[in-house]
Amino acid sequence: MIAIDWGTSSFRAYLLTADGAIAERRSAPLGVLAVQDGKFAEALESQVGDWLDAGKAPVLMSGMIGSRQGWAEAPYARCPAGVEEIAAGMIEVRWGGSRSGWIAPGLRCRDVQGVPDVMRGEETQILGALEEVSARTAWICLPGTHSKWVRVEMGKIVHFATHMTGEVFGLMKTHSILGRMMANGETNPVAFASGVLRARAPGGVLHHLFGVRTLGLLQDLSEADSASYLSGLLIGHELVALPRLIDAVYLLGAPRLSRLYAEALKAYGVDALMLDPDSAVKGLFKLAQALPRT
């Protein structure tokens, strides 16, 4: 089969053997936003046309390719959802006469107040990572621009919440008054930890953010350490908002950022377990097994 992880900014294709092993992989900066005039079929053919010519099938795609801005909108499946429910929401696209592929739906849920949340792409990563999760119930965190906190029970995603932590960090660093006194560089673990702990103090995040400036103004925080402190502060506020009684969290994301989350969790007495971040391809393989037979 052909598994495609097709996000906003990147395109990753995998040719899989019948037992799910990766035979070949390709990637290109050909994310959904880089494809002009809806020419998604052409983009796909340009990358894996030879696999398609060789009759490799089925083709499964997940990520923003299934959004309103993508190839075709695959409506969000609803929580609770596991492999079966997500597979049932896949939609088929056809092109070039006889070619066809399947796009995985995103996932939605509502909290007790009725406010909705959505994901698109992460559900496939989670399905792929679930085989590493031994507990029957677990929290999985996918850190990132919009980090996801996902509650899994018996192989199904029952609920999740998105936090704009990464995007807010980028905005504050690039566009806010805080960025004026902020140098680029490696994360300083001491400044990061100091930000994480500050998040537990009274005052709220809107106040704590101003502290990044005042600590700098009064020489309590150097320009080199300011971004690390801000990062710890925002990740700390993400953790402060978690339900109590969590004692372990699985982290599913880029290793560098996951390590920062693990440090922050440790400061709050929560154990972190790392999952394989390249799990989307495994999730697509699972979905292929559950495809409606035609």
Add this chain to the structure above:
Amino acid sequence: MIAIDWGTSSFRAYLLTADGAIAERRSAPLGVLAVQDGKFAEALESQVGDWLDAGKAPVLMSGMIGSRQGWAEAPYARCPAGVEEIAAGMIEVRWGGSRSGWIAPGLRCRDVQGVPDVMRGEETQILGALEEVSARTAWICLPGTHSKWVRVEMGKIVHFATHMTGEVFGLMKTHSILGRMMANGETNPVAFASGVLRARAPGGVLHHLFGVRTLGLLQDLSEADSASYLSGLLIGHELVALPRLIDAVYLLGAPRLSRLYAEALKAYGVDALMLDPDSAVKGLFKLAQALPRT
């Protein structure tokens, strides 16, 4: 005397009679950032040279003119501080032979964790507004880009906290993914109130922010109402972070924004009392009375 409220983006000058009444007022978009090469004396002369020629004195200035980027840095006075302590921190600038003026210092404090906070300009507004505050102890809120929550006891500012609410609102609206589904327009009070109440739900502000997007995606919030909801959400989070047991707050700021804060406070069961927003000139008059005699 001449009172000058000289901020980052605006310059406001007042000619006062001996009993503090405003005889004449002038303003110009000649804020600290608009003055080139440190030519503050020239800028002042260009606006009120005739008053100076007529021998009006003393000249008192407050605001960002006393910052590192201003005419001369007036080091922050420390809390607790009233008229006397702030007047004692004023610094003198001289120019053009015999001309001279005084710049009010900003104010600083530290919270129990040792994190500092600062204000510059607001302290003068507060001094001017205090005569309207009948209670011996009070909370004063100055809403804005960086809103200030100020604890006043017996005529002195004993502590304060800055929240970046207004700046974060602007960043989210202009630069974040939320702004893509946000139309400009008047504040819708229903959407605003809905955001204010959302701030009390579990999940934290970083999660609640993403709700602005998902409510829009799923047609629960219109593009026209989205900015009002965001505004309510952020102001709500500012209020959620307040100490409990506040039952009344004085608001000192632009009428439109103060009315929004009053609405939000009401939703949380807190009474709001409006202070005259043009209080800086009164504060400068008070400081002039307390000037060290030469």
